Amino acid sequence: MSPSTQSPPPSPDRAGTGPAADLILDIEDPLPPCTTDELLDLYRGMLRIRRIEELAAKAYTRRLILGFCHLYIGQESVAVGAAAATADDYWIASYREHGHALAKGVTPRKVMAELFGRATGASHGQGGSMHIFDRSVDFMGGYGIVGGHVPLANGIAWAARARGEDRVCVCFFGDGAANQGAFFEALCLAALYKLPVVFICENNWYAMGTPLDRQSALTDMSLRARGVGMVREQLEGWDVEHVRQRVAAARQHAVTGRGPVLLEIITYRYRGHSMSDPAKYRPKEEVEQHKERHDPIDLAARRLRTRHGVTQEALDAVRAEVEEEAADAWRFAEESPFPDPATLYDYVYAPTGTPVGEED
Ligand SMILES: Cc1ncc(C[n+]2csc(CCOP(=O)(O)OP(=O)(O)O)c2C)c(N)n1
Numbered sequence: 352m353s354p355s356t357q358s359p360p361p362s363p364d365r366a367g368t369g370p371a372a373d374l375i376l377d378i379e380d381p382l383p384p385c386t387t388d389e390l391l392d393l394y395r396g397m398l399r400i401r402r403i404e405e406l407a408a409k410a411y412t413r414r415l416i417l418g419f420c421h422l423y424i425g426q427e428s429v430a431v432g433a434a435a436a437t438a439d440d441y442w443i444a445s446y447r448e449h450g451h452a453l454a455k456g457v458t459p460r461k462v463m464a465e466l467f468g469r470a471t472g473a474s475h476g477q478g479g480s481m482h483i484f485d486r487s488v489d490f491m492g493g494y495g496i497v498g499g500h501v502p503l504a505n506g507i508a509w510a511a512r513a514r515g516e517d518r519v520c521v522c523f524f525g526d527g528a529a530n531q532g533a534f535f536e537a538l539c540l541a542a543l544y545k546l547p548v549v550f551i552c553e554n555n556w557y558a559m560g561t562p563l564d565r566q567s568a569l570t571d572m573s574l575r576a577r578g579v580g581m582v583r584e585q586l587e588g589w590d591v592e593h594v595r596q597r598v599a600a601a602r603q604h605a606v607t608g609r610g611p612v613l614l615e616i617i618t619y620r621y622r623g624h625s626m627s628d629p630a631k632y633r634p635k636e637e638v639e640q641h642k643e644r645h646d647p648i649d650l651a652a653r654r655l656r657t658r659h660g661v662t663q664e665a666l667d668a669v670r671a672e673v674e675e676e677a678a679d680a681w682r683f684a685e686e687s688p689f690p691d692p693a694t695l696y697d698y699v700y701a702p703t704g705t706p707v708g709e710e711d
Pocket residue numbers: 447495496497498524525526527528529555557558559624
């Protein structure tokens with residue numbers, strides 16, 4: 352490049368000039384298509400989340416689960432597709448995180464026991480539905496403050512890079528969170544420092560009862576990346592294989608030092624915002640139509656039958672396995688003890704002197 356065509360370095364004189372480039376993720380699908388066994392695994396993973404949450408809803412109405420409870424039903428393809436691309440990475444999520452925890456490998460028993468508030472739960476029964484945490488699979492928690500965990504993803508990614516790990520932090524949040532201040536600040540710094548983060552905005556079109564077009568003048572949430580110079584992509588999330596591919600592409604971008612990526616994945620929740628929301632703000636037909644057209648579990652089952660030649664009997668066998676696993680998780684939770692009240696203040700701060708990475 353000749354000196355005359357080189358752009359001058361940024362300086363105070365030039366501040367604010369020039370349009371921000373729109374950086375679209377330009378990595379093609381990095382993985383070969385799913386084998387039959389891989390797709391069956393994804394199908395199993397999605398069914399597992401759905402059945403465990405259906406049981407959780409039942410337990411909630413029987414008052415075996417108390418407090419808040421936000422179900423992920425309908426969105427399963429996002430967490431399960433992402434897990435297939437980032438199994439060994441760090442994850443962090445919001446309060447709608449039962450599905451993410453299960454997809455990342457927290458066992459159904461530990462998840463259900465946590466929902467029941469029992470000592471055998473992932474967070475010793477002291478976190479509950481919104482605060483499942485399991486360091487053994489690097490599931491760095493669910494968080495209740497909307498957008499509040501997004502800056503934490505930066506810290507996790509910074510630490511991973513400082514330790515020389517070739518790993519990213521995958522950060523899940525909602526469309527509502529993408530309107531929150533901490534989100535903007537975190538995005539800005541992640542792009543500046545080229546942190547290895549894959550930000551996944553799960554756009555389910557609602558923040559509590561408010562549809563996206565009544566929360567934000569901009570409804571393409573991936574465009575939030577543009578203002579901070581971050582790479583972005585928007586995709587539909589019904590097809591678990593497609594999610595797996597695009598998250599793998601985003602991961603490849605982030606882990607090779609090219610900086611973070613904002614993926615906006617369009618999805619839909621079938622239940623109310625939480626167990627106490629009758630969801631009167633949207634017509635029933637909207638939900639029914641969506642299930643009919645885009646249910647991720649039905650879509651995977653259809654593909655397994657038509658493209659992979661899997662029989663209905665084989666799919667039924669997976670369903671039966673998942674059913675037994677969920678029933679076992681309920682039994683385990685119900686039979687487990689409540690935490691000892693003497694442990695009430697445990698796990699709030701890391702014990703003094705605990706080396707980083709060795710906390711409980
Ligand atoms: C800072 C903050 N403001 C408000 C709330 C109350 N609140 C809880 S969930 C929620 C909606 C968030 O919607 P979204 O980010 O789209 O996630 P979704 O529930 O759809 O998964 C709100 C406003 C909160 N928990 N924290």
